[in-house]
Amino acid sequence: MNRLFLLLFFQGILLFSAMMQRNAILGLLFVLVLIFGVFIHRTQEKRFLIISMLFISVLILQVKWIPRQAVRSFESDGKEVTGKIISFVQIREDQVQFVLEDQSNNNRFQCFSDPVDWEENLDLGDVIRLTGRLEKPDGLRNPGGFDYSKFLLAKKIGWVFYGSGRPILISSGGNRPIMLRLVEMRTFFMQTLERELSPPNGAFAKGLLFGEKGMDESEADLFSRVGISHVLAVSGLHIGILYAFLSGMLRRLSMPGFLMLLILGSFFLVYGFWCGFSVSVVRAGGMAMIHLLAQCRKYHYDSLNAMAVVGCLSMMYNPYTVATASFQLSYAAVFAIQLFHGFLVRFWERLHPRLAKLASPFLLSGAVFCFSIPMVVQLFHRIPMLSVWINVLVVPLASLVLILLLLSCLAGWIGMGPVAGWGFDGADLLIHWIFRIVGIVGKMPFHSWMAPSLPVWGMLVFYFWLFLLCGYFYIRSRWKKRLALLLILMVIWVPIMEDFLDPSMQITFLDVGQGDSIIAELPGGKTLLVDGGGSSYRKVGEEVVLKALLHSGIDKVDVMVCTHSHSDHSLGLWELMDDVEVSMIVINSLEPESAYGDLIAEAHRQKIPVVKVHGGMEMDLGKKVRMKFLHPVDGQSYTDPNNSSLVAQIVYDKTAFLLTGDVERLGEETVLRNGEDLKSHVMKIAHHGSNTSSIPQFIEKIDPDFAVISVGKNNQYSHPGDKTLELLESKGVQYYRTDHHGAVVFTSDGIRIRGKSLVKEQE
Numbered sequence: 001m002n003r004l005f006l007l008l009f010f011q012g013i014l015l016f017s018a019m020m021q022r023n024a025i026l027g028l029l030f031v032l033v034l035i036f037g038v039f040i041h042r043t044q045e046k047r048f049l050i051i052s053m054l055f056i057s058v059l060i061l062q063v064k065w066i067p068r069q070a071v072r073s074f075e076s077d078g079k080e081v082t083g084k085i086i087s088f089v090q091i092r093e094d095q096v097q098f099v100l101e102d103q104s105n106n107n108r109f110q111c112f113s114d115p116v117d118w119e120e121n122l123d124l125g126d127v128i129r130l131t132g133r134l135e136k137p138d139g140l141r142n143p144g145g146f147d148y149s150k151f152l153l154a155k156k157i158g159w160v161f162y163g164s165g166r167p168i169l170i171s172s173g174g175n176r177p178i179m180l181r182l183v184e185m186r187t188f189f190m191q192t193l194e195r196e197l198s199p200p201n202g203a204f205a206k207g208l209l210f211g212e213k214g215m216d217e218s219e220a221d222l223f224s225r226v227g228i229s230h231v232l233a234v235s236g237l238h239i240g241i242l243y244a245f246l247s248g249m250l251r252r253l254s255m256p257g258f259l260m261l262l263i264l265g266s267f268f269l270v271y272g273f274w275c276g277f278s279v280s281v282v283r284a285g286g287m288a289m290i291h292l293l294a295q296c297r298k299y300h301y302d303s304l305n306a307m308a309v310v311g312c313l314s315m316m317y318n319p320y321t322v323a324t325a326s327f328q329l330s331y332a333a334v335f336a337i338q339l340f341h342g343f344l345v346r347f348w349e350r351l352h353p354r355l356a357k358l359a360s361p362f363l364l365s366g367a368v369f370c371f372s373i374p375m376v377v378q379l380f381h382r383i384p385m386l387s388v389w390i391n392v393l394v395v396p397l398a399s400l401v402l403i404l405l406l407l408s409c410l411a412g413w414i415g416m417g418p419v420a421g422w423g424f425d426g427a428d429l430l431i432h433w434i435f436r437i438v439g440i441v442g443k444m445p446f447h448s449w450m451a452p453s454l455p456v457w458g459m460l461v462f463y464f465w466l467f468l469l470c471g472y473f474y475i476r477s478r479w480k481k482r483l484a485l486l487l488i489l490m491v492i493w494v495p496i497m498e499d500f501l502d503p504s505m506q507i508t509f510l511d512v513g514q515g516d517s518i519i520a521e522l523p524g525g526k527t528l529l530v531d532g533g534g535s536s537y538r539k540v541g542e543e544v545v546l547k548a549l550l551h552s553g554i555d556k557v558d559v560m561v562c563t564h565s566h567s568d569h570s571l572g573l574w575e576l577m578d579d580v581e582v583s584m585i586v587i588n589s590l591e592p593e594s595a596y597g598d599l600i601a602e603a604h605r606q607k608i609p610v611v612k613v614h615g616g617m618e619m620d621l622g623k624k625v626r627m628k629f630l631h632p633v634d635g636q637s638y639t640d641p642n643n644s645s646l647v648a649q650i651v652y653d654k655t656a657f658l659l660t661g662d663v664e665r666l667g668e669e670t671v672l673r674n675g676e677d678l679k680s681h682v683m684k685i686a687h688h689g690s691n692t693s694s695i696p697q698f699i700e701k702i703d704p705d706f707a708v709i710s711v712g713k714n715n716q717y718s719h720p721g722d723k724t725l726e727l728l729e730s731k732g733v734q735y736y737r738t739d740h741h742g743a744v745v746f747t748s749d750g751i752r753i754r755g756k757s758l759v760k761e762q763e
Contacts, residue, residue, distance in 0.1 A: 002305075003040075003304075003305070003308075004037075004041070004048065004051065005305055005308035005309050005312055006304055006305060006308040007033060007036070007037040007052075008051070008052065008055050008308065008312050009307075009308040009311045009312055009315075010033050011030060011033050011034060011037075011052065011055070011056065012055065012056075012059055012311070012312060012315040012319065012322070013315075013322055014026050014027075014029050014030035014033060015030050015056060015059060015060075016059065016063065016315070016319045016322045016323075017322065018030055019060075019063060020150075020323065023456060025456045025457065025460075026456065034052060037052065055312065055316070058316050059315060059316065059319050062316065062317075062318065062319050063319050063320075066153055066156060066318060066319075066320060067153060067158070069106075069156070069158075070107075070108065070152075070153060070156055070157060070158025070159075071107075071136070071158035071159065072105060072106075072107060072158075079131060079132070079133070079134070080129065080130070080131045080132075081100060081102060081109055081111075081129070081130055081132075081134070081161055082102065082103075082127070082128070082129045082130075082170065083100040083101045083102040083103055083107075083109065083127065083128070084100065084101050084103060084125065084126070084127045085098050085099070085100055085122065085123065085124050085125065085126050085127075085128065086099050086100070086101045086108070086124065087099035087124060087276060088123065088124050088183075088186065088274075088276065089118075089122060089123050089124070090212060090213070090214075091115060091118065091120070092115070092214060093115065094115070095112050095113065095114070095115065096112065096113040096114070096115055096118045097110075097111070097112055097113075098111050098113075099111065099155070099157060100128070100130070100161070103127070107158065107159060108155070108156055108157040108158065108159070109134075109157065109159045109160065109161040110137070110152055110155075110157050110159070110160050110161070111130065111160075111161045111162075111163055112160070112161070112162050112163065113130070113132075113162075113163035113164075113167070114163070114164070117163070117164070117165055117166045117167070118166075118167070119166065119167065119169070122167060122169065123183055123187065124179070124183050125172070125176060125179055125180065125183065126169060126171070126172050127169075127170040127171045127172075128167040128168060128169055128170060129167065129168040129170060130161065130163045130167045130168075131163065131164060131165050132161055132162045132163040132164045132165070133161070133162045133164070134159060134160075134161050135159070135160045135161075135162070136149070136158075136159065136160070137149040137152050137157075137158075137159070137160045139742075139758075139759060140742070140758055140759075141511045141742035141743060141758060141759060142510050142511050142544050142547070142548050142742065142743045142758070143508065143510075143547075143548045143551045143552060143743060143745075143758075144381070144453070144547035144548045144549075144550060144551025144552075145544065145547060145548070147323070150320055150323045151323070151324065153318075153320040154279075154318060154320040154321045154323065154324050156318060182270060182273060182274070185274075185413060186210065186274050188409075188412075188413060189209070189210075189409040189413070190206060190210070190212070192408075192409055192412050192420075192424075193205045193206055193209070193405070193409070194206075196408075196420075196421070196424040196428075197424060197427070197428050197431070198428065200215070200216065200219065200435070201427075201428055201431040201432065201435075203215045203216070204232070204431055204434075204435075205401070205405055205427065205431065207231075207232040207233060208231060208232065208234075208238070208398060208401060208402055208405065209234075209402065209405050209406065209409075210234065210274055210275055211233045211234040211275050211276065211278060213232075213233075215232065219435075220232060222438060222439070222442045223438060224380065224382075225382065225384060225442065225447065225448045226384055226386060226387070226390050226438055226441045226442055226447055226448065227369075227384025227386070227387025227390060227391065227448070228387070228390055228391060228394050228395075228438070230329070231394060231395070231398045231434075233278070233280075233326070234275040234278060234280070234281055235280040235281075235284075235326070235330060236280045236281075236283055236284035236330050236333065236334070237284075237395065237398075237399075238281075238284075238402055239268070239271075239280075239281060239284030239285055239288060240284055240288075241399045241402055241403070242267075242271070242402070242403075242406070243264070243268075243284075243288045245403055246264060246267065247260065247264060247292075250263065250264070257292070257295055257296040258296055260292065261289070261292045261293060261296055264288070264289075264292060265289055265292075268285040268288065268289070271285075272285055278326060279314065279321050279324055279326040279327045279330060280326045280327075280330040282310065282314060283307070283310050283311070283314070283327075283330050283331065283334075284330075286306075286309075286310035286313070287303065287306045287307060287310055287334075290306040290309065290310070291303075291306065303334065303338050304334075304335070304338050304339075307331060307334045307335070307338075311331055314327075325379050328375050328379070329372060329375060329376075329379075332368075332371055332372045332375055333368045333371075333372065335371065336367045336368045336370070336371030336372065337364065337367055337368060339371075339470070340367040340370065340371060340466075340470055341363060341364050341367040343470045344363040344366060344367055345360060345363055348363060361392045362388060362389075362392055365387070365388045365391040365392055365395075366388050369387050369388050369391075370466065371466070373462070374454050374458075374459045374462050374463075377451045377452075377453055377454065378453050378454070378459075381450060381451060381452070381453065381546075381547060381550040381551070382448050382449065382450055382451065383448060383449045383451050384447070384448045385446055385447060385448060385449055386441055386444065386447050386448075389441075390437065390438070390441050393437055394434055394437055394438070397430050397433060397434050397437075398434065400430060401427045401430045401431055401434070404423045404424075404426055404427040404430070405423070405424075405427050407423055408420045408421075408422075408423030408424050408427065411423065450546075450550065450555070450579045450580075451550070451555070452549070452550045452551075452552070452553040452554060452555045453550055453551050453552075453553060454553070455553060458553075503523045503623070503749060503750070504523060504747050504748060504749050505520065505521065505522055505523050505625065505652045505747070505748045505749075505750075506520070506521045506745060506746070506747050506748075507519070507520045507521075507650070507657055507682070507745070507746045507748075508520075508521075508548065508743055508744070508745045508746075509684065509708045509710060509736075509738065509743060509744045509745075509746075510533070510544060510545060510548055510710075510738070510743050511544070511710075511738040511739070511742045511743050511758075512532075512533025512534075512535075512540045512544050512545065512568075512572065512710070512738075513533065513535055513540065513712035513713070513715075514535070514568055514688065514711065514712030514715045514717070514719070515531070515533035515534055515535065515540065515568030515569060515572070515710065515712070516530070516531040516533065516563070516568070516569050516661070516662075516684070516688075516710045517529075517530070517531050517532050517533040517540075517544070517545050517572060517710075518530040518531060518659060518684065519545075519548060519549065519552070519554075520650060520657075521552060521554070522621055522622070522623065522625050522652075523623040523624075523625065523652070524621070524622040524623035524625070526558040526559070526621055526622065527549075527554050527556065527557050527558055527559075528557075528558065528559045528561065528621070528627070528650070529545075529549075529557045529559070529560050529561065529573070530561040530563065530648070530659055531561070531562060531563055531569040531570070531572070531573070531661070532545050532562075532569070532570065532571070532572025532573035532574075532575070532576065533545060533568060533569070533571070533572040534567040534568045534569065534570060534571025534572045534575075535567075535568070535571070536567075539572075539575050540571070540572040540575070541571065541572030541573060541574065541575025541576040542575050542576060542579075544572070545572050545573075545575075545576055546575075546576040546579055546580065548743070549576075549580060554580070555580055555581065556580060556581040556582075556583070557580055557581070557582050557583070558583045558584070558621075559583065559584050559586060559619070559621070559627075560573060560582050560584065560585045560586065561585075561586045561587075561646065561648070562585065562586070562587050562596065562599060563588065563645045563646040563659070563661030563662070564588060564591060564641045564642065564644050564645045564646070564661055564662060565591050565595040565596045565597075565641050565644075566641050566642070566662065569661070569662070570596055570597075570599050571599075573599055574597075574598045574599040574602055577599075577602050577603075577606065582603075582606070582608050583608070584608065584609050584610075584611060585599075585600070585603050585608055585609070585610045585611070586610075586611050586612075586613055586619075586646070587600075587610060587611075587612055587613075587646075588612065588613065588614070588632055588644050588645065588646045589612040589613060589614040589632060589634075590632050590636065590638045590644035591638070591641060591644050593610065595641070613629045613646065614629060614631075614632050614633060614634045614636075615629055615630050615631050615632060615633040615634060615647075615671075615674055615676075616629070616633070616634060617629045624652060624653045624750060625650065625651070625652045626650075626651050627648055627649070627650050627651075628648065628649045628651060628676075629646060629647070629648050630647045630648065630649060630671050630674065630676050630678070631645065631646065631647035631663060631667055631670060631671050631674075632644055632645075632646075632667070632670070633670060633671075633674055636670065639666065641662070642661075642662040642663065642664050642667070642687060643663060643664055643666045643667040644667075645660070645661025645662050645663040645667060645686075646659075646661055647659070647660050647661060647663055647667070647671055649678070649680060652748050652750050653750030653751065654750060654751055655681050655748040655750060655751065655752075655753055656679065656680040656681055656682075657680060657681070657682045657683075657684075657746070657748075658678065658680035658682070658683045658684065658702055658704070659684045660683070660684055660685070660686035660687075660693075661686065661687075662686060662687040662688075662693075663686045663687070663693065664686065664687055664690070664692045664693045665692060665693065665695050667686075668686070668693065668694075668695050668697075668698040669695070669698075671698070672697060672698060672701060678698075678701045678702045679701075679702065679703055680702050680703075680704055681704060681705050681706065681748075681753050682704060682705070682706045682707070682708070682746055682753060682755070683699075683702050683704035683706070683707045683708070683733075684707070684708050684710065685707050685708065685709045685710075685720070685724065685728075685735070687719075688709065688710060688711045688712075688715075688717070688719040688720060689709040689711055689719050689720020689721060689724045689725070689737075690717070690719055690720070690721055690724070691721030691722070691723045691724060692721075693724070694723075694724045694727060694728075696727060699727060699728070699731055699733070700731070704733055705733070705734065705753070706733070706734050706735070706736070706746070706753070706755050707728055707733045707734070707735040707736070708735070708736050708737075708738070708744050709724075709735060709736070709737045709738065710738050711737055711738060711739050712739060713739040714739075715739075720737065734755075736755070736757050740759070741757035741758070741759050741760055742757055742758040742759035743757070743758045744756070744757045744758075745757075745758070
């Protein structure tokens with residue numbers, strides 16, 4: 001069977017990923033797929049190459065063009081925007097969210113406004129003027145973090161606007177009666193769901209039917225942890241359910257094929273509009289239409305080719321959709337079902353023929369689960385261990401709820417109130433049972449497992465063995481076997497050997513806002529974590545530090561260092577202790593353990609040794625790496641937490657990194673009097689660059705080539721201080737600021753040091 005579009009689909013994914021990640025392995029895989037396509041189309045080699053080159057050219061042009069188009073300049077001063085609302089308005093307790101398009105230059109803005117200032121009658125199609133603050137969206141600021149700019153580029157949005165004050169209505173969307181009618185229907189359905197269902201069930205129903213995110217964060221997180229978060233957003237599953245139900249109904253009415261195609265096509269256009277034409281809706285709706293068209297024309301329908309056609313068209317329209325979780329998981333589910341479900345069914349039939357039908361739902365869920373594990377771990381750093389079982393229980397219930405809700409809303413719209421009420425009562429009961437099942441599974445031990453991300457070569461090994469076990473690498477010709485084996489070994493083992501033989505040390509200064517957190521990956525395989533940030537507004541330890549560790553494949557910290565007890569250094573460490581293994585905790589010798597609160601209490605609960613250190617002590621970390629402690633000095637009196645901070649120097653062969661905590665002038669003078677060799681190539685500037693630290697004599701003694709200031713954006717303390725920045729500039733020190741540059745990564749081979757910042761790398 002011709003797999004032209006499937007090969008183009010994989011070429012597109014690999015090329016885009018290689019361009020975004022600058023990954024040579026992905027680039028090599030793209031070339032191999034192209035060569036493989038030429039080989040299997042050798043009778044039509046020129047045709048394949050021409051189509052491939054056209055597809056690749058469009059893809060590359062779109063990758064370059066969309067960011068320029070999305071962030072084109074405009075005449076406004078950034079304090080006011082005027083445009084049309086082009087998305088449904090989502091009103092929550094804390095904010096109003098919508099997308100605005102400037103009609104003069106087509107700039108799109110992701111807008112946020114205060115619910116207090118919002119006029120509830122404003123919706124899609126209205127032209128408004130909004131005052132506030134314009135910003136560029138954040139890119140990837142930390143390893144394993146969320147790239148908000150690429151997420152918005154997948155919607156062709158290049159700006160974020162934070163509104164203040166009431167929006168001014170310029171013109172309403174009433175000049176487009178069909179769209180206005182559809183907006184009114186959706187608004188009626190949403191209000192009906194809120195009125196007829198209990199609050200948690202109503203929020204669930206709006207997510208199930210329209211993809212609205214209104215559920216309580218803790219409940220939504222529980223659905224994610226047990227592996228059924230796809231139920232809360234309109235996914236390909238929902239379209240598949242509706243397609244099966246509606247097409248079955250129309251066939252019972254003996255509807256002609258062309259008329260059925262017209263009716264279902266119109267329905268999916270309307271429903272896609274109501275759901276915002278999400279990636280998974282477009283994928284499933286497109287496949288459904290191809291299936292119906294094939295039936296009308298009496299053509300053979302191949303789901304993999306249909307998936308690939310829709311995927312290629314989506315990538316040509318906007319390749320940045322490839323970076324979204326919905327694209328990856330939606331297309332992976334189809335691929336898994338088509339390639340692996342049949343194999344599992346045949347395997348099970350040989351084992352237990354009588355139980356084959358009973359096992360089929362579990363095998364279907366199992367095929368998707370197995371194939372998507374590396375992607376789920378990469379995206380969420382968690383494996384839902386009971387996902388197969390809970391999907392078999394919840395998906396049929398959610399399918400019934402979806403159909404009941406849609407029919408009940410339509411019944412209410414046409415005035416059949418009592419019938420709609422019965423439907424809502426049934427849906428309310430079923431949703432209650434879904435919550436009960438999720439709650440029971442969520443209380444089970446090991447219902448999910450935190451897992452470190454796999455590197456690219458690790459994912460290749462995983463999929464190689466998965467395909468091998470399912471018999472997809474069977475080749476009869478001996479020379480072809482050897483060639484295939486050689487190529488596979490080259491792609492897999494070369495990066496593995498590079499990883500294991502690489503003697504470098506990598507130190508990452510994370511962007512944790514107003515705080516410090518530093519990850520040191522040592523050449524012997526050990527990991528050192530110095531401070532974990534901390535904030536009263538968000539869980540920095542879980543949201544930033546833990547994700548960075550897992551992204552680097554780290555689930556064990558050999559030495560955890562807390563420089564002092566202030567929460568912007570210690571709180572994040574405590575937040576991640578349940579999710580990573582910690583071998584030892586190091587604190588300064590001046591502060592009592594009680595000053596660290598929950599951190600040391602949790603260490604004692606887990607029986608983790610706590611070591612107090614002072615100047616003159618040293619820790620051998622192996623492979624020519626040692627950690628020298630310079631402050632506080634033995635016998636020093638306590639003054640305050642900042643001047644109790646640990647000052648430590650990590651030495652790797654001939655390179656050195658100095659970490660200073662929040663030590664101030666008093667502490668720096670103490671270190672200078674101690675007479676230690678402070679010369680370091682990289683220095684973390686003390687106390688977020690405050691003018692109370694970094695005295696000239698201290699900087700001169702260290703004589704750094706690079707400096708890092710860990711500081712929060714627009715912080716209330718006006719850090720870093722002007723004096724500190726002027727001093728660094730006068731000494732010719734190249735400095736990075738985490739508020740400007742995001743996380744900063746230094747790599748040392750023991751002789752040379754290379755530095756880069758994540759934000760600069762993206763620009």
